[in-house]
Amino acid sequence: MKDVLTLRVNGDQVEVGVPTHYTLLETLRYVLGLTGSKQGCDKGDCGACTVLLDGEAHLSCIMPVYEALGREITTVEGLADGPYPHPLQDAFDLTGAAQCGFCTPGILCSAHGLLAENRSPSRLEIQQALSGNLCRCTGYTKIFEAVEVAAESLRSGKDPRDIVAERYEVALPARSMQPLEESHA
Amino acid sequence: MRSEDLLPLQERTADRPETLSKIAAGGFRMIGGRNRGVGGFQKSTGKEIYTDDIVLPGMLHGKILRSTEPHARIQSIDTSAALALEGVHDVITGRDMPTAYGIIPWTPDEHALAVEKVRFVGDAVACVAAVDEDTANAALDLIDVEYETLPYYLDPEEALTPEAAETPIHAPRKPGGNGNILKRVQLEFGPVDEKMSEADVVVEGEYYFHGTTHAPIEPHCAIARLNQDGLLELWSATQVPHYLHREIARVLGLDVAKVRVVQPAVGGAFGGKSEPFDLEFCVALLALRTGRPVKILYTREEVFYSHRGRHPMKMKYRVGASEDGRILAVDAETILDGGAYASFGLVTTYYSGQLLTAPYEMESYRFDSTRVYTNKAPCGPKRGHGSVQPRFAFEISLDKVAERLRMDPIEFRRGVFMGTGRTVNEFRVQSNGFLECLEAVEKASGWKEKYGKMPYGGGLGVAGSCYISGTNYPIYPNPMPQAAVQVQVERSGRVTVLHGASEIGQGSDSTMAYIACEELGVPLDYVRVFSADTDLVPVDLGAYSSRETVMVGNACLMACRRVGDLVRGSVAAEWEVEPSRVRLAGGWAFDVKDTERRMLIAAAFQLAEAEHGTLGAVGHYNTPKEGVHGDYRGATIGASPAYSFTAHVAEVEVDPDTGFVDVRTIWVAHDCGRALNPVLVEGQIEGSAYMGHAEAVLEAQEYMVGEHEGGLHNAPSLLDYRIPTSMDCPEFVPLIVESNDPEGPYGAKEAGEGPLHPSLPAIANAIYDAIGIRIDSLPFTPPRVWQAIQDAEAVKQAEEVA
Numbered sequence: 001m002k003d004v005l006t007l008r009v010n011g012d013q014v015e016v017g018v019p020t021h022y023t024l025l026e027t028l029r030y031v032l033g034l035t036g037s038k039q040g041c042d043k044g045d046c047g048a049c050t051v052l053l054d055g056e057a058h059l060s061c062i063m064p065v066y067e068a069l070g071r072e073i074t075t076v077e078g079l080a081d082g083p084y085p086h087p088l089q090d091a092f093d094l095t096g097a098a099q100c101g102f103c104t105p106g107i108l109c110s111a112h113g114l115l116a117e118n119r120s121p122s123r124l125e126i127q128q129a130l131s132g133n134l135c136r137c138t139g140y141t142k143i144f145e146a147v148e149v150a151a152e153s154l155r156s157g158k159d160p161r162d163i164v165a166e167r168y169e170v171a172l173p174a175r176s177m178q179p180l181e182e183s184h185a
Numbered sequence: 186m187r188s189e190d191l192l193p194l195q196e197r198t199a200d201r202p203e204t205l206s207k208i209a210a211g212g213f214r215m216i217g218g219r220n221r222g223v224g225g226f227q228k229s230t231g232k233e234i235y236t237d238d239i240v241l242p243g244m245l246h247g248k249i250l251r252s253t254e255p256h257a258r259i260q261s262i263d264t265s266a267a268l269a270l271e272g273v274h275d276v277i278t279g280r281d282m283p284t285a286y287g288i289i290p291w292t293p294d295e296h297a298l299a300v301e302k303v304r305f306v307g308d309a310v311a312c313v314a315a316v317d318e319d320t321a322n323a324a325l326d327l328i329d330v331e332y333e334t335l336p337y338y339l340d341p342e343e344a345l346t347p348e349a350a351e352t353p354i355h356a357p358r359k360p361g362g363n364g365n366i367l368k369r370v371q372l373e374f375g376p377v378d379e380k381m382s383e384a385d386v387v388v389e390g391e392y393y394f395h396g397t398t399h400a401p402i403e404p405h406c407a408i409a410r411l412n413q414d415g416l417l418e419l420w421s422a423t424q425v426p427h428y429l430h431r432e433i434a435r436v437l438g439l440d441v442a443k444v445r446v447v448q449p450a451v452g453g454a455f456g457g458k459s460e461p462f463d464l465e466f467c468v469a470l471l472a473l474r475t476g477r478p479v480k481i482l483y484t485r486e487e488v489f490y491s492h493r494g495r496h497p498m499k500m501k502y503r504v505g506a507s508e509d510g511r512i513l514a515v516d517a518e519t520i521l522d523g524g525a526y527a528s529f530g531l532v533t534t535y536y537s538g539q540l541l542t543a544p545y546e547m548e549s550y551r552f553d554s555t556r557v558y559t560n561k562a563p564c565g566p567k568r569g570h571g572s573v574q575p576r577f578a579f580e581i582s583l584d585k586v587a588e589r590l591r592m593d594p595i596e597f598r599r600g601v602f603m604g605t606g607r608t609v610n611e612f613r614v615q616s617n618g619f620l621e622c623l624e625a626v627e628k629a630s631g632w633k634e635k636y637g638k639m640p641y642g643g644g645l646g647v648a649g650s651c652y653i654s655g656t657n658y659p660i661y662p663n664p665m666p667q668a669a670v671q672v673q674v675e676r677s678g679r680v681t682v683l684h685g686a687s688e689i690g691q692g693s694d695s696t697m698a699y700i701a702c703e704e705l706g707v708p709l710d711y712v713r714v715f716s717a718d719t720d721l722v723p724v725d726l727g728a729y730s731s732r733e734t735v736m737v738g739n740a741c742l743m744a745c746r747r748v749g750d751l752v753r754g755s756v757a758a759e760w761e762v763e764p765s766r767v768r769l770a771g772g773w774a775f776d777v778k779d780t781e782r783r784m785l786i787a788a789a790f791q792l793a794e795a796e797h798g799t800l801g802a803v804g805h806y807n808t809p810k811e812g813v814h815g816d817y818r819g820a821t822i823g824a825s826p827a828y829s830f831t832a833h834v835a836e837v838e839v840d841p842d843t844g845f846v847d848v849r850t851i852w853v854a855h856d857c858g859r860a861l862n863p864v865l866v867e868g869q870i871e872g873s874a875y876m877g878h879a880e881a882v883l884e885a886q887e888y889m890v891g892e893h894e895g896g897l898h899n900a901p902s903l904l905d906y907r908i909p910t911s912m913d914c915p916e917f918v919p920l921i922v923e924s925n926d927p928e929g930p931y932g933a934k935e936a937g938e939g940p941l942h943p944s945l946p947a948i949a950n951a952i953y954d955a956i957g958i959r960i961d962s963l964p965f966t967p968p969r970v971w972q973a974i975q976d977a978e979a980v981k982q983a984e985e986v987a
Contacts, residue, residue, distance in 0.1 A: 019319075035238035036231020038452070040402040041485040045903040048402055076231030085226065093225035096864040099872065100690025101228030102403045102452025108229065130911040134903055136402050136453045137690050139875030140911045142868055170219050 007068060009034065010078030016065075024060035024068045025049045028075060036076035036105045040134070047133030050106035051075050057113035059132070076105035079112060087153035088112060088146065090160040097146035099137035107133045111147045119155050121147070195678060195785050198708050199772025205780040214770040215702040215709070216931050219864050222695040223714050224450075224688075233450045236406035236422045241478035244408070245274055247467055248321035249481065250311040250328050251490065252303035255560040255896030256337035256354065259301060259310070259330065266327035267313060272320035274475045276328070278311045282470060284436045288428060288460035288565075290661050292367065292527035294355055295563075297436065297466030303332070304354055304525035305560050306896040307490030309463040314471040314479050337896060338365070339888055341499070341522040341557035354525060354558040367527050367556045368534040372819060374542075374609045375549030380514035384505025388585040391501050392578035393962040394945075396522065396886040397879075398494030399567050400908050403452020404483040405491060407465045409472035417473065418445045421465050424454040424687045425727035426717045428660065432461045433469050448717035454689040455876070456566040457493055459729045460528060489901035493565030494886055496533055496556070497522040498574040504582040510590055510600040512547040512583075517575065521556040521564075528565035530556045532822060536571025539823030541579055542608035543651035544619035544830050545601040550609045560896055561888050566729065568876060569652065569941045580648035580946030581961060584953065593636070594647050594950065595627050598832075611815030614828050616934070618856030618924035619649060622832035625854035625920040630834040637954060642839050646950025649832045652939035653825035654858075654929065655732025657808045666805035668736035669723035672701065672744040674752070674800035678772075678787035680705050681713045682744075685725025686737040688716055691937050692865040693733045697741045699861050700930060704745035705752070706769025706786045723803065731935030734861065735826055736806045738930035743804025748793075751800065755793040756784070809928065827926040829934045830856040833874070833943035835915075837951040844971025846882050848948055854920040858934030863921055869936040870919035877944025878915060882965050883907040 002017045009032060016031045028034040028051070040046035042061050049061040052074040060068075079086045088108050091097070098104040107130060114121055114129035121129065126147045127140075135143060149167075153160045200208070208214050227233040264276040279300035287293035298309050311328050315321035336352050338344035344354070344365040353364025381387060407421040417439060423429050426446045434441040451458065464481040471479040483491065498521050505514040519537050523530045538552030567573075587597035605614050626647065627633070636645045659667055673681040680701050686693040698712040715721055725737055749769060756774045757764040760782060768777045774789035776782040784792075794800050814824035832854050838847040851874045860866040884907055887899040900906045919940075925932030945963065952970070953959050958977045960970060 029238075030240075033240075034231075035234070038235070038403070039237065039482075040404065040452075041903050043485065043902065045485075046402055076229075080230055085230065089226065089229040092229040093221050096222065096868045098222075098225060098228040099692070099868055100401070100403070100451060100453040101224075101233050102235065102401075102690075104228050105231045127911045132910075134402060134908055134910060136400060136455070136876075136908065137872045138868060139871035139917050140914055141871045141917050142864075144911075164219075168219055 005065065005069060007073060009073045010075060018065055022065050024051070024063045024065045027065045028060060034075050034077055038102055038105060040102065047110065048103050048106045050109040050133060052109050052113060055113065055116050057110040076108055079108060087160050088150040091146040091149040091153065094160055094164045095142045095146045095149060097138065097142040103133055103135045107135065107143060111150070115151055115154060119151055121151060195772065195787055199785060202783065205771065205773060205775050205783065208770050209768060209775070209777040209780050213703055215699050216861050218862065220699065220709060220862050222692055222865070223698045224694060235403055235450045235452050236408060236420050237482050239408055239420055239449065241408065241410055244478040244480055245314040245316060245471070245475060246318045246321050247312055247314045247471055247479050247481040248318065248325050249309045249463060249467060250325045252299065252306055252308040252310055254303055254332045254334055255306050256335040257303050257332035258335060259299060259303065260333050261331045262311060263329040264311060267324040270320065270324050270327060272316040273313060273324045274477065275314045275471055276311060276324070277467065277470055282436055282466055286432050286436050286461060287527050288529055288660065289527060289531050292531055295526045297463045305562055307562055308525065312467040312471065314475055337560035339559055339561060339890060339896060341520050341559055344557050344559050354560060365558045367523055367530045367558060369555040370534050370538060370819060371553045372538060372610070373551040377514045377516050377549045377551040380549040381503065381505040381516065384513045385508040386586055386589045387503060387505045388582050388589065389503045390578070390582060390585065390961055392581065394498045394574035394577055395963045396495060396497035396564065397567065397884045398489060398492050398886045399455040399457030400488070400903060400906065401453030401455060401457055404485060404488045405458060405462055405464060406480070406482040407468045408478060408480040409468040410478040411472050411476060416443055416445055417469060418447065419465060419469055420447045420449055422451050422458055423448055424451060424458045424689050425460065425729060426687060426719055427685060427724050427726055429461050429465060430719050433465060436466055437469055437473065445720040448687055451687065451689040454728065455568045456570060456729065459566055459727065460493065462491055485903065486901040489898050489906065490562050492524065492562035492886065493528050495567040495573060496564040498537065500575060500578040502578045502582045504586055506586045506590065508590065510592055510597055512545060512601050514549045515547050517552040519552065519554040519575065521554060523556045523558050524561045524563040525558060526563040528563045529570065533566065533571040535819055535822040537575050539610060540572035540651065540653065541575050542610045542612065543614055543828060544603055544617060544649055545598070546603040547609050568873065569938045570730065572652065573942050573945065576650050576942045577945045577949070577963070580943065581949050584950045595623055595632060598647070598649055599623060611820060612824055613813045615928060616827065616858060616924040616926035617830055618922040619830040619832065621922045622830055622854035622856055623649065625922060626832045626834040626852040629852045629918055629920060630836065632834060639955070642841060642955055644951045644953065644955030645834055645836050646947045646954055647832065647834050648943035648946035648950060650939060650942035652829050652935060652942065653730055653823065654735040654827040654829060654935040655825055656730045657813060657824035657826065658821050659726055666740070666807045668725050668740040669803060669805040670697065670737060670740040670744045671723055671803045672748055672801060674705065674748050674790055676787065676791045676794050678707055678711050678790060679713065680707050680711055681715065682741060683715050683722045684737055684741060685722045686716055686733045687728035689728050691728065691869060693728065693737060695865060696734055696738060696861055700738060700741045701745050704742065704749045706771065706773060708772050731938045734933050734935060735929050738933060739806040740804045742930045743806070744802045747802035747804060748800055751797050752789050752793040755796045756789050759792055826928040827858065827934045829858070829936065829939040831939045831943055833947040835944065835947040835951045837948060837955055839952055839955045839970065841956060841974055844967035844969070844974060846952060846965045846970055848878055848882060848915040850916045850918060851878060851944060851947070852918045852920065853940050854922050855936060855940045856922040856924045857936040858926040858929045859923050859932035860921050861931065861933050866921055866936045867919040870940040871917040873938065873940035874917050874944050875909065875914060877941040878948065879909045881945045881948040881963060883909055883913065885964055
C-alpha cells in the first residue's frame with residue numbers, strides 16, 4: 001500500500017509515492033535518491049541519518065515520513081550555496097574532519113543546526129550538539145575543530161581556508177569548487 | 186579547445202613564479218604539507234557513493250536467515266513455503282555453495298551458508314532474494330530449520346576440556362587432534378629459564394582482555410550483477426577486494442578473470458571488512474541464479490554478529506629484570522578465544538607473541554599461544570591485530586617492574602630502548618623514534634611535575650608500543666609484487682593514478698595523490714585517483730596490516746619517477762641542460778639553477794609526449810626478503826619492511842565512590858617515519874587513541890549465558906555496546922615524530938594502527954597512579970573499578986585487624 005505525499009526537500013516541492021510505514025530516511029534514500037543521508041543503525045543510535053527540519057536537527061531513520069509533512073526538509077545535499085560549499089563543508093575538508101565520511105552528512109546537519117542558533121559555540125556546546133552523532137574514525141577532535149573554523153567564518157565572513165592557514169601558519173590551496181578565476185592563491 | 190588555450194588558466198593554479206626559487210633550494214613541495222584530502226568535498230557534500238547508495242535496475246533484495254542455536258546439527262531445512270511467497274525469486278542454502286573458504290589458505294573452515302552444522306548464534310543458514318526487503322524478511326519467517334542441539338562452549342578453557350573435545354566445534358584437522366584448537370604456537374628466543382633465574386626482580390601477573398569489535402558506522406553491504414557478456418560484477422564494502430575476488434571465484438567455481446570486484450567508498454572498516462563475508466557469496470550466487478542484480482545490506486545486529494573483532498585473551502606474563510634495569514626474560518602464556526571460525530586466527534596466534542619484541546631490548550623471550558574455538562561470533566583482526574592484548578599485559582608488567590626497581594616508568598623504558606638492529610626474535614628494525622616519542626609525551630604531559638604527585642584519584646600512566654608497516658609476505662604465498670600502481674600522464678596536465686589500495690577513510694587515495702604531485706609537479710586538483718576496482722587497477726592486497734603507505738606508496742613512487750624521468754629528460758633536452766637540473770613542482774617544470782627558465786607542467790608533458798609517445802608507467806613494490814627476519818618456523822610472521830613506534834601518557838581521574846574512570850587527556854607521540862600529510866597522520870593518531878581508550882573503559886563484545894539465551898550477543902547495538910559519543914572522549918594530543926625509515930616512501934611508515942596500542946596499558950597504569958590499585962582485567966567499567974577499590978579496602982582492613 002502506497003500513499004502519495006507532498007514534501008518540501010532542499011527547497012523543492014516534491015511528490016512521492018511511499019509505503020505507508022516508510023521512514024523519512026527511507027523516503028529520502030530509496031524514493032528520492034538523496035543518498036547523502038546515511039543509515040548506520042536504523043534505530044536512532046548513530047545519527048548518520050540526521051537531517052534538518054525547519055533548521056533543526058532530527059533523526060530521519062526513526063521518523064515516519066508523515067511527521068515531515070509541511071516542514072522544510074534540508075539534507076546534506078541542500079547545505080551548499082549552489083556550487084559554493086557551506087563554510088562547514090569547506091572546514092571539514094580543510095581540517096581532515098571527514099575520514100571515511102559516512103557520519104559526515106549527519107554531523108554536518110547537527111552542526112548546522114547548532115550554528116543557526118549559536119555562532120560562538122564553546123567546545124562543550126559543540127560536543128553537546130554532536131552527542132547524538134557517532135563517529136568511529138576521528139575521535140571527534142578534528143570535527144570539533146572544523147565546527148569552530150566554520151563558526152568563525154560565519155561570524156567574521158573570513159574564508160575558512162584563511163582561518164585554517166592562520167592557525168597553522170601555512171598556505172592552503174583554494175577551494176576546488178570555486179571557479180578557476182578566483183582560485184589563485 | 187587546443188592545449189595552448191589551457192595554459193593561461195593553468196598559470197593561475199600553478200605556484201607563483203617567485204616561490205620557485207624557494208622550492209629549488211630544496212625540500213618538498215607537497216609532502217609534509219597540511220593539504221586537503223582527495224575526495225573531501227565528495228564526502229562533505231553527500232555526493233560520495235557507498236555501496237548501499239547504489240541502486241541497479243531490477244535489483245532484488247537479499248536477506249540471510251541466521252542460526253538461533255550456538256552449536257547444532259542441521260537436521261533439515263524446508264524452504265518451500267518461502268519459495269511460494271509472492272515476490273520471492275530464490276532461496277539458497279549451504280548445499281548450493283559447498284566449497285569451504287577462509288582468508289588464510291591453510292584454514293578454510295567457513296561456508297557462506299552453513300553446511301551440516303551451525304557453530305554460533307548468527308551463523309548464516311539460508312538466503313532469500315525477493316523484490317523488496319519486506320518480502321525477503323517475510324520469507325525468512327517461512328523457512329523451517331530443524332536443529333539437533335549440541336553442547337556449546339562460550340569459554341575457551343571450557344572448550345579445552347577432554348569432554349568438549351568429544352563434540353568438537355570443528356572436526357580435527359589431523360587424526361587424533363583436538364577439533365577445538367585452531368593453532369598453538371610455542372617459540373623461545375634465548376635461554377628464558379636461565380635468565381629468569383638470574384633476575385633480581387620477577388613480576389608475575391594474569392591479565393585479561395575482554396573482546397571488542399570494530400563497529401564501523403557503515404554496515405556491510407554487497408551487490409552483485411551478472412553482465413550479459415558473462416561477467417559477474419560485485420560491489421562490496423570490503424577492505425580486501427583482491428582476496429575477495431579470488432575467493433568469490435573459487436567458491437562459485439568461476440574463472441577469476443570473469444569476476445569483477447569493485448569497492449565503492451567504504452564507511453569505516455578497522456579490520457572488520459578484511460575477509461570475505463557470507464553476504465558477498467550470497468549476492469553473487471543469487472545474481473547468477475536469478476539473472477537479476479541482488480543487494481544485501483546487513484542490519485546493525487548482523488554487523489555485531491559478523492564481528493571478526495579483537496580476540497579475548499587470557500594472558501600469563503612473567504618478566505624478569507636485573508637490578509640495573511635490564512629486561513632479562515619475558516615468558517608469556519596466552520589463550521586466545523577465537524569464536525566459531527578461523528578467520529585470520531592462525532596469524533593472530535603468532536602475532537600475540539611475535540609483535541611484542543620492540544621497542545625494548547629483552548635478553549630472552551618465550552611465548553606459548555593457543556587459539557581455541559568457541560561457539561561465539563568469530564574473532565579476527567581489529568586495528569592493531571593480535572598485539573594490542575599482549576601489549577596491555579606487557580606494559581603493565583613493565584610498570585610493575587619499574588616500581589619494584591624504584592625507577593620512574595619513563596626512565597626505565599628509556600633504559601631498555603633497543604634502538605635499531607635486530608629484535609630478540611630477529612626482526613630487522615631500521616628506524617626507531619621511540620626515545621623521541623617518550624621525550625615528547627613526557628614533556629607535553631608535564632610528567633615530571635605530575636607523576637606520583639597528584640591528589641588521590643588523579644594519575645598519569647605511560648606505555649609504549651611497536652607495530653608493523655605491512656606484513657612482509659602476502660596471505661597466499663606468491664613471488665609477485667605486493668602492490669602496484671599505474672600512472673597516466675596526459676597532455677592537459679592531468680595525472681591519473683590507478684592503484685589497488687583500499688581507501689577506507691585512512692587516506693590512501695590522498696597519499697597516492699600527494700606522491701604523484703611531489704614527483705610530477707602537478708597541483709593536487711590535477712590528479713585523479715581510481716582505486717580498488719579489479720577491472721581497472723593493478724593488483725594490491727588491500728587495506729590491512731597498515732601496509733598501504735609503505736607498499737602502495739613505494740609502487741606509486743616508482744611509477745611516477747619513471748614518467749618523471751621522461752619528462753625531465755625532454756625538458757632538459759629542450760633547454761640543453763642536464764636532466765638533474767630540471768625540477769617538476771607546483772605546476773611547473775623549471776631549472777633549479779635558474780628559476781626564470783620554466784614552463785607550465787602541461788607544456789613539459791607535451792614535450793615528453795612528443796618525444797616518447799603516450800605517457801604512462803607502472804610501478805610495483807615487493808618487500809625485501811634478505812636479512813629482514815630469522816629462519817625459524819614462523820619467523821616470517823610479524824616481519825615487516827618497517828616498524829612504527831608509539832608512546833602514550835594518559836591522565837585519569839578516578840571517582841572512588843562510583844568507580845568511574847574519567848580519562849582526561851591522552852598525549853600520543855607516534856613515529857610514522859615521515860608525515861606525508863600531518864593532517865592525515867594526526868587523524869590516524871587521534872582515531873587510534875580514541876578506539877583504544879574506548880576499549881579500555883567502555884566497549885565489550887560479550888555474550889549471554891544461560892539455557893535459553895546462551896550465545897546471544899549481550900548488546901548488539903551501538904548504544905548498548907557503548908561506542909563513545911562526543912561527550913565521552915578525552916582530549917587527544919597528537920605529537921608526530923619522524924625517523925625517516927630507509928624502506929618507506931620519503932621515509933614514511935604506518936600511522937593507522939600503532940597509535941592504538943598504548944592507550945589501554947597507559948590508562949591502566951594511570952589508574953594505579955591515581956588510586957594505588959592494579960586492575961589487570963579489562964574493561965575498566967565503573968562496577969569493576971568500584972569492586973577493585975572495595976576489595977583493596979577489605980584487604981587493608983583485614984591487615985589492620987591482624
